[in-house]
Amino acid sequence: MTIEKFASIYQRAAERKGGEDQLENLLKIPLSKAELATVPEDRWLSAFSMKVFQSGISWDVVRKKWPNFEELFFNFKVEPLLMLSDEMWEEKAQDPRIIRHLAKVMSIPRNARMIYETRAEHGSFSQMVAQWPLENITGLWEYMKKHGDRLGGNTGPYTLRQMGADTFIFSTDVEAYLRNTGVIDSAKTTKRAMTSANQAFSQWQQESNRTMSEISQIIAFSTGENRI
Structure with a gap:
């Protein structure tokens, strides 16, 4: 499997959103660790x-x-x-x-x-x-699912994002992109899919020096029906 370069994903998202400045203005930045x-x-x-x-x-x-x-x-x-x-x-x-x-x-x-x-x-x-x-952020999803209650699926990850934690999420557009490009080929809740997605996001993070949250949003903006 060849993972698309993040630069290509970014340029496609920028084109769909009317330019790099407009794209950057749409991004929500997570909190610092401190x-x-x-x-x-x-x-x-x-x-x-x-x-x-x-x-x-x-x-x-x-x-x-x-x-x-x-x-x-x-x-x-x-x-x-x-x-x-x-x-x-x-x-x-x-x-x-x-x-x-x-x-x-x-x-x-x-x-x-x-x-x-x-x-x-x-x-x-x-x-x-x-x-x-972050290279095992899906491990945190699993921790919350195992030790908490009703935090499986997207509930735990969406809460993390809402609270300012740095994580990608399997939104409809992100999941569709990962599936269409062969990054994941099983149900998103499987260990295999989460590991593959986490590895891809880690690679994109190394390429771009961006947060996983930003990368996740940019991927969502690069696909689907959300054009400007």
């Missing part, structure tokens, strides 16, 4: 929880109700949430101020536990994410 390491853990739990609830539900509906979630769940502070009994969680899941979905509500204490348990080895969840090697 900035990422200081993100409060409650913001991670809130973001994970929001993404879980947005799965299969209107994103706008979830956003409008989110202040109620913050109030009901102690602003997603990890320690107070871990002290609640199962009966208390079931009661909260029936609160009419939020979206009443017991399975999704129960992802909150499970993901709080995942965040809490990273402290012993890494100091905090944020420090673990900041220190994770």
Whole structure:
């Protein structure tokens, strides 16, 4: 398999977006490792929880109700949430101020536990994410899927991107590009596909000295129906 040179991908994206300046203005830059390491853990739990609830539900509906979630769940502070009994969680899941979905509500204490348990080895969840090697960023996806709840598929990676972590994501356009160019040839959730994609992104990063997040966005802009 021959991986397309990043310079070619970049030029195609620039042409589709009206030039290099316009393309650069569209790119969202991730946080630095130092900035990422200081993100409060409650913001991670809130973001994970929001993404879980947005799965299969209107994103706008979830956003409008989110202040109620913050109030009901102690602003997603990890320690107070871990002290609640199962009966208390079931009661909260029936609160009419939020979206009443017991399975999704129960992802909150499970993901709080995942965040809490990273402290012993890494100091905090944020420090673990900041220190994770980019050449194995899909390993972080797998960690969240294994140790968290309902964070598989694109939920975990999209949350990482939203929170400012440097990661590529399997958006529709990125997945289509990787599949059409032979970088991946199996389901995106397989170890084989994630390893192949991670290797390709690492190569493009070495060629371009850009973040994986930028590369992912540029690939998306280079294909699909998003022309200017």
